[in-house]
Amino acid sequence: MSRSAAIDSKRSTPAQGLKIRPALLRGLAIPVVLLAGLEIAGRAGWVPGYLMPMPSDLLVTLLELAEGPLWKHITASTLRVAAGFGIGALLALVFGAWVGLSTLAEDYIEPIFQALRAVPGLAWVPLLLIWLGIDETSKITLIAIGSFFPVYMNLVAGIRNVDRKLVEVGTMYGFRRFDLVRKIFIPAAKPYLFTGLRNGLSMAWLCVVAAELLAATQGIGYLLTDGREVSRPDLVLVAIVALAAMGKLSDSLLKYWESRSLSWRDAFTGEHS
Helix, strand or coil: CCHHHHHHHHHCCHHHHCCHHHHHHHHHHHHHHHHHHHHHHHHCCCCCCCCCCCHHHHHHHHHHHHCCCHHHHHHHHHHHHHHHHHHHHHHHHHHHHHHHHCHHHHHHHHHHHHHHHCCCHHHHHHHHHHHHCCCHHHHHHHHHHHHHHHHHHHHHHHHHCCCHHHHHHHHHCCCCHHHHHHHHHHHHHHHHHHHHHHHHHHHHHHHHHHHHHHCCCCCHHHHHHHHHHCCCHHHHHHHHHHHHHHHHHHHHHHHHHHHHHCCCCCCCCCCCC
16 A cells, blocks of 8 residues: 555544544533533622623523524625625735736835725725715625735735745746746635635624624624614624624635645644644
8 A cells, every 4th residue: 555545544534533523522612611600600690680691591582583583684794794705805816916916016006005904994984874875885895895905915925925936937837927827826825815815704794793883774783783772782692692603604614615725735734732
């Protein structure tokens, strides 16, 4: 048996697959301990219910909302994030590739983007409301702005960190510009690109809440506002839990796509210590 075959067989053994379960349990350990502590503190009267409801009360609120408006709010926010993140990431791919490959484009565009990157997302809200109104366009635009810069910055960094020797070898073999991009720049910049996509997706969820807090009739941000106005911390916490769950789910899907796309890497994955 060859060495590569032995490695493949070792990776496919059932014992290797069982390692996922302890990792999952370790990830749930801290949340379970915190929830148990909050439940005990609430029942003992150490924490007032109007400030921090017990997890059992939150579960009741969650089940009540799940039978009614919760899915409507989650769907509205998810659609806005998908649209805004898609637009922002696509524009970041275009401008990031252009600036990364061209020093002339960098001279003209990079100073503007670096200045705009320093502007907080909430600073765009008043201007977007004046320009675009309170409908979906302003919300999606804010999300696109927030998700644009992480993807753009990481893509430019990925292209600029490509080994010069690889480009020189490709040029020696007669690669044209398109071939260099497809066979050298894209594979080498993929790790940076996926990092930017995951950061951009996280920013998209932050921006959708900011947009819905100001002007919306549905969405997770609207649910947060509703809970604050009626002084119900259970509604606020349920909205936060829903936001965290959707952010984690979308990031996990993107991480899975990353692991499949970068399966060729033999990278360090950490030590079990």
